[in-house]
Amino acid sequence: MIIAVTNRLLCADIFLNRIEKICKAKPDALILREKDLPDFDYENLAAHIKKICDACGVYLFVNSKIDSAVNLNIRKIQLSFDSFIKNRDGLKCFETVAVSVHSAQEAQKAASCGASFLIAGHIFETACKKDIASRGIEFLREITKTVNIPVIAIGGINQSNIKEIKQAGAKGICLMSSLMLSENPEGLIFQYKQILNSL
Numbered sequence: 001m002i003i004a005v006t007n008r009l010l011c012a013d014i015f016l017n018r019i020e021k022i023c024k025a026k027p028d029a030l031i032l033r034e035k036d037l038p039d040f041d042y043e044n045l046a047a048h049i050k051k052i053c054d055a056c057g058v059y060l061f062v063n064s065k066i067d068s069a070v071n072l073n074i075r076k077i078q079l080s081f082d083s084f085i086k087n088r089d090g091l092k093c094f095e096t097v098a099v100s101v102h103s104a105q106e107a108q109k110a111a112s113c114g115a116s117f118l119i120a121g122h123i124f125e126t127a128c129k130k131d132i133a134s135r136g137i138e139f140l141r142e143i144t145k146t147v148n149i150p151v152i153a154i155g156g157i158n159q160s161n162i163k164e165i166k167q168a169g170a171k172g173i174c175l176m177s178s179l180m181l182s183e184n185p186e187g188l189i190f191q192y193k194q195i196l197n198s199l
Contacts, residue, residue: 001172002027002192003061003119003152006049008034010180019049022179023056025189028172031061031078031098043068050074061098066090078119081106088113100154102135104146111147118147119174122155123165137164144169159195166199 004027008015023030032049034042042065050072053060061076062069066087069077077091078098084091091097091114099115101107107118120143125134134155144151153165154174165173173192179185 001029001150001152002189002196003172003174004030004179004189005154005174005176006031006033007176007180009036010177012181012183016048016052018180018185020052020056022185022189023052023058025186026056027058027175027189029059029061029076031063031174033063033176035064039065039068043071046072046074059096061096069094081110084110084115085113098152101143104142107143107146107151111149115149117150117152117171118143119152119154120170121153121174123153124156124158124161137168140165140170141168159191162192162195163199166196172196 004022006019011018030053032046034045037045046062046068050060059076060074061078062074063078064080064083066077070093075094076096077094080100084099096116098117098119099110100119101110110118120140122134123137123140140153150171151169152172152174153170157165157173157175162173178188182188
């Protein structure tokens with residue numbers, strides 16, 4: 001599984017154009033992150049992104065903004081662990097709930113409380129989190145052994161370390177910086193698909 005994660009502040013060209021390029025390469029899903037946007041602006045952007053995702057047959061996940069997802073009838077949400085625990089009783093309208101975790105304890109709790117899958121990270125060093133130490137492959141292995149739902153790895157993933165990710169038990173990867181900065185995001189997704197299919 002390949003999940004594209006957006007960050008318009010890193011984007012090397014016009015943001016919506018890049019999203020369209022990414023979606024045409026058909027990742028399994030796209031998470032509209034954009035945490036800095038006010039709710040109104042995020043919701044307007046999500047409406048545009050939803051049209052692109054729907055046209056390309058790519059699942060769209062709203063990040064954090066539950067009300068915006070409900071307003072736009074988007075049935076997939078990605079939440080931080082704390083937000084998931086706080087709002088778990090009000091998430092029945094969502095068909096898929098992805099939860100970001102940073103420890104085995106969080107992973108166990110999220111899985112037992114009904115998370116659909118987990119996003120674990122950050123695994124390797126990444127420019128997006130320069131001041132925060134990476135958690136490493138052993139952390140990922142511990143998470144995958146702890147739960148019986150899919151675990152997706154995020155953070156500093158590239159062609160040279162993706163095999164380690166798979167060997168640690170992850171069911172897929174999230175890509176953000178590389179897709180936002182690449183001159184050829186479509187080609188990058190195809191490369192990762194080929195690598196994942198060969199492992």
